[in-house]
Amino acid sequence: xxxxxxxxxxxxxxxxxxxxxxxxxxxxxxxxxxxxxxxxxxxxxxxxxxxxxxxxxxxxxxxxxxxxxxxxxxxxxxxxxxxxxxxxxxxxxxxxxxxxxxxxxxxxxxxxxxxxxxxxxxxxxxxxxxxxxxxxxxxxxx
Numbered sequence: 001x002x003x004x005x006x007x008x009x010x011x012x013x014x015x016x017x018x019x020x021x022x023x024x025x026x027x028x029x030x031x032x033x034x035x036x037x038x039x040x041x042x043x044x045x046x047x048x049x050x051x052x053x054x055x056x057x058x059x060x061x062x063x064x065x066x067x068x069x070x071x072x073x074x075x076x077x078x079x080x081x082x083x084x085x086x087x088x089x090x091x092x093x094x095x096x097x098x099x100x101x102x103x104x105x106x107x108x109x110x111x112x113x114x115x116x117x118x119x120x121x122x123x124x125x126x127x128x129x130x131x132x133x134x135x136x137x138x139x140x141x142x
Contacts, residue, residue, distance in 0.1 A: 006056035012043050016121040017061055022140045025119040026061075028053050030086070030132035035124035039117040042124050050127035051089045054134060057123075058097040062139035065100045070137040072115065075106035086132035100139065 001007065005014070020026065028050050029035050035042040045053050064070040071094055076082040087104060095101045107115060115135055116122065125132070 006059055008045065008048050008052055008056040009060065010043070010045065013045070013057075013123060014060075016041070016043060017057065020061075020120050020138045022138060023064060023067075024138050025115070026057065026136050026138065027116045027119045027122040028057065028134050028136070029116075029122055029124050030127035030129065031125065032130070033122075033124060033133055034113075035122045038113060038122060040119045040122050042122045045123050046126040048125050050086060050125045050129075050132040050134065051093060053123055053125050054090055054136075055093050055097055057136065058093065061136070062141055063094075063098050063100045063102060064137040064139040066139070067137055069102070069105040070100070070139070071102055071104045072107050072112065072135040073104050074112040074131050074133045075108055076131060077109050080106060080108070084129065084131040086127065086129040087134075090134050104134065
């Protein structure tokens with residue numbers, strides 16, 4: 001255990017967050033996401049929701065302020081205008097916790113998978129809400 005570090009941040013996740021550089025992406029994925037087969041290393045966080053992991057990650061990682069959309073979610077298939085409960089929750093957490101609060105932007109499902117395939121790491125959570133997936137781009141600490 002460490003002081004002032006959320007215990008949801010496991011040793012493997014802390015290592016990945018520290019090793020990431022400016023502009024690297026992290027995917028926080030729900031339980032249905034193909035975390036292992038998409039490509040990057042997959043860290044399991046089955047006992048946590050995506051919202052809990054998002055809050056913990058944002059407590060130590062800055063969002064990139066040099067790109068227009070550092071927080072991306074997966075759009076509802078066939079109904080991209082719908083905002084799922086998980087995504088609304090993500091927005092509230094970003095507004096509360098992020099050093100650089102930004103609106104989340106939706107990507108079409110397969111575009112989201114393609115972007116996730118080039119991420120630094122995927123954190124597969126136990127999130128059971130549909131569309132509980134978010135990609136964050138790491139910023140800099142000055």
